[in-house]
Amino acid sequence: MKKSLGDKRNELGKEHIRELVRLYGECQHNATSDVLIDGKVETRTCSKIFDNREFGFLKITVERPLRLNFQASPERIARLAEERAFQNLATSKKRKDEKAAAAEIAAGEEEQQAILQVLESLDGSVLYRSRPAFLKVMDAAFKRAGMTLAAPVKKAVLAALSEQDQTAEICRDRNGNPEPDSDLRDTEIVPLPEDIALPLPLGYDDKTGHDELVKLVREHCETYLKAEVLPHVPDAWIDHSKTKVGYEIPLNRHFYVYQPPRPLHEIEDDIKALEADIVKMLGVIV
Incomplete structure (x- = not known):
């Protein structure tokens, strides 16, 4: 685009729109299309199909005891x-x-x-x-x-x-439960359970139905904690009252194509050529 519109810096031409409509109409997983990248035409995967659940995740709050x-x-x-x-x-x-x-x-x-x-x-x-x-x-x-x-x-x-003092005893409340240390508080992103049914029992205010949501995902989150967190911090636990649901479309995860760097000798040749140009420019100035 000649002038950016916020984060929009590229304009879709008629050919682009026609190709997008084709991909949408065919509705095929791993459908490909010819795209122009750095002046070269390459065939890339441009369409994938997922369940809504696969875009969802749980943001859990992991607490550690106050010492x-x-x-x-x-x-x-x-x-x-x-x-x-x-x-x-x-x-x-x-x-x-x-x-x-x-x-x-x-x-x-x-x-x-x-x-x-x-x-x-x-x-x-x-x-x-x-x-x-x-x-x-x-x-x-x-x-x-x-x-x-x-x-x-x-x-x-x-x-x-x-x-x-991590060598001190755990500070506990009146009920004997460990008190959390806010400085050690952390969050983890956990994928939604594969067997969970949609829509989730959660209202638009993110509060209605929260208890029902926790019942559905508690075991799933505890399994994640046991596998991914407790081996590193054995005294951690999840504050399920702070569990939140989020959604994202991870484009890089599904569409990124790794491009290996150029051979080292080519990079060295470019550096030497630049150094030679700099020496010539300095010679003219002197």
Whole structure:
């Protein structure tokens, strides 16, 4: 085309359209056509027929467990000042009453200092690779100080005093399930099962029918996980609530024709010829 229209850079002539109509009308798998490539006419496969299922895939979310170590070292305690929940202790929403706001801020700053004092009283040289073990020590220290931390503040303290450690114990929720590490989260593309019936039980909002979809593909996804993922990361699992369906037409996969590179001696001859041309041009300039 003389001028591109977005991503469209080639124009179909009447002959091209006639050939496309022929291929479509004949509807033959692996039908061929003569095409012009780099000035040469070649016979290429230009038509293939597939089931709709073969264009579909599942995007699964693979999780790995959160593993943290904990330490009340001066460096980690200093990081607590960067946590939003800890910062919010010394703020006030009382905009109209300045005196009350100042008192609330002062009380918050006092609580901040009390929290820091409790943390500084812990043995900063001890590294805990178990969250329950560290919580037991930390909770006991705050209890002795007569303090009870609000949930957001406690979460902020744990975030500041922790670091990722793949040698540490797995962090678990109240039900004993491993918590996922968002930094280790990954996705995998899995082909649709060959025996799955279409259309899939999924609404246009990508939410309606999701539970039914998971029932259909759960075993298929778990088989993929066992074969392709677990040999490399044995502690991984699939979060089926995040499973999504997608479709693509992989043109390169089905129509790409490998072209071997030119012989090495031809490439070397071209390089030598270019070098000779460059030397001549430099000679003229000098």
